[in-house]
Amino acid sequence: MDKTKIWFLENFSMLQVLSPEEMKMMDNMASMRDAPKNQVLYFSEDSANSVYLLKKGKVKISKTSSDGREIILAILGPGEVFGELSITGQEKREEIAEVTEDAVICKVDLPDFEKMMEHNPKFNLQVTKLIGFRLKKIQNRLENMIFKTSEQRVKSFIKETVMELGRDILGEDNQKVVELRLTQEDISKLTATSRQTVTTVFSDLEKKGIIKYDRRRIFVKDMKALDE
Incomplete structure (x- = not known):
């Protein structure tokens, strides 16, 4: 058995509901490979016949608008799953998955x-929750692009990221910290703003004492202030 692949699979929170026997089944089902930067894993209209798990690197999920503009839906990091909409009955991909940082994927x-989902109801529930969460997150991001200013979009992104992935500061109800896998360039693409706008907003929030940012993490000192 490929111990490296088993270790990889065990580090996905979604798969932790699987028994050791089921993990072996998943190991036999999965194929692992390296994917270099700029490689497109699938295009829109490609057959939706697989699910991907990202061990290392970054993958960008995007769409192309009717006027040819790129719309970034997500930039994924290690431990995340993509291509999951194939489970909903989607026969053709509706988005593009491109490697933006050398990756290792399963x-x-x-x-x-689907066989594994049928075999384990808890795993089925995990996957269902993931799909619902992803769709809601994408819908919120698209609504933000329509109804919010550039500054509001960046502030909303910080708040959503910290709420989703951050941890509380002990004894401080209104403070959180999150390890950041994204550059300011990534954030600008996700919020449909310029990198200069992201830099300006981050700098302004730091001057006001609302956040502290050091390229590896965001420490939010006042969560409520991000709504202003």
């Missing part, structure tokens, strides 16, 4: 993934 064919 690919599981859709029939095998």
Whole structure:
């Protein structure tokens, strides 16, 4: 058995509900490979016949608008799953998945993934929750692009990221910290703003004592102030 692949799979929180026997089944189903920067894993209109798990690197999920503009839906890091909409009955991809930082990925064919969902109700629930969460997150981001200013979009992004991935500061109800895998360039793409706008907003928030940012993490000193 490929111990490296088993270790990789065990580090996905979504897979931790699987028994040791089921992990071996998943190991047999999955194929692991390196994917270099700029490689497109799938295009829109490609067959939606597999699910991907990202061990290392970054993957950008995007769409192309009717006027040819790129719309970034997500920039994913290690431990995340993508291509999951194939489970909903999507026959063709509606988005593009492109490697933006040399990656290591596992690919599981859709029939095998569905078999595992049928075999384990807890795993089925985990996958269902993931799909619902992703769709809601994308919907919120698209609504922000329509109804909010550039500054509001960046502040909303900080708040959503910290709420989703951050941890509380002991004894401080209104403070959180999050380890950041994204550059300011990534954030500008996710919020449909310029990098200069992101830099300006971050700098302004630091001067006001609302956040502290050091390229590896964001420490939010006043969560409520991000709504202003």
